[in-house]
Amino acid sequence: LHGMRDLEYRVLVLASLVHLLAFYGVLVLFEASDAAILKPANYWYYWATTVLTIGYGDLSPQSEWGRVIAPFFEFSGILILAAWLTKAGNGLTDYASKKRRGLMPTKHGEHVLVVGDYHAIRTDTLLSNAILDHLDDGKQPKVVGCFRNTGDRNPFTRTGDYHGIVPDYVQADASFNRRALLAANVEGASHIYVMCDEDATAIGIICLLSQFNVAAPVALVLREPSSVEMIP
DSSP states (O other): OHHHHHHHHHHHHHHHHHHHHHHHHHHHHHSOTTOGGGSHHHHHHHHHHHHTTOOOOSSOOOSHHHHHHHHHHHHHHHHHHHHHHHHHHHHHHHHHHHHHTTOSOOOOOSOEEEEEOOOTTHHHHHHHHHHHHHHHTTOOOOEEEEESSSTTOOSOOOGGGGTTOOOEEEEOOSSOOHHHHHHTTGGGOSEEEEEOSSHHHHHHHHHHHTTSOOOSOEEEEOSSGGGGGGOO
16 A cells, blocks of 8 residues: 555656646747746746646746647646645545554654553553653653554543643554554653553563663553562
C-alpha cells in the first residue's frame, strides 16, 4: 500500500511537470519570440495563476493558436490541481486517523512514558500523580502512553483526568517489541513507568529496555511482592 501511494505521488509530479513544459512548448511554437509570456518567470506566474483558477488576465497568449489551445491546458491543469488537493486531504485524514489509533511515533522528547497495560484506575492514578509532581516543580510535562491492550482505541480521551495535559498514545503489539518502544521514543523520555497486568511481562519489558540507551529513571510497578526476586 505504501508503494502504491509513492507511485501515485510520482505520477502526479510527472503529470504536473509534463503539463508545465508541454504548455510552454506550445507557446514557444505559436507566440512571437519576444512575447512577454515566454520569459520563464512570466510563464511560471501565468501557469500557476491559471492552474490555481486565479487567472488575473494580465498575461495571456497573443497568437490565435495559443488562445485556441490554452483552454485545454487550463482545464487539464485544474484536474491536476484537484488531484493534488485530494491527495493532500487524504494524507491529512490518514495521518489524523493513525495518530488517533496510536500508529504514529510520538514527536515528544523529555516526556513521561508509561509502558505496559492500560488500566482505567491504576494507570490514570499513576499519570495524575506524575503530572502533579511535574506541575508542582513548575514544569509542564509531556506524557506518552505505550499500551498493548487498547488496540486501535486511544484511552486518552478525557483530558480532565490529566490536569489539562493531552497525552500521546502509541499502540504496541500483543508482545512488546523494539518498534513500539522506538515509536514511544523511549531513549528520549525523562521518566519511565512500567506497569502490566502480569508481572512477568513487566519484567520482560525491563529486559527489553536494557537494549536501549535509556537515561531516564525507570519505575517498575509489580502486583506481587514475590515477583521482586525475578528482577534481573
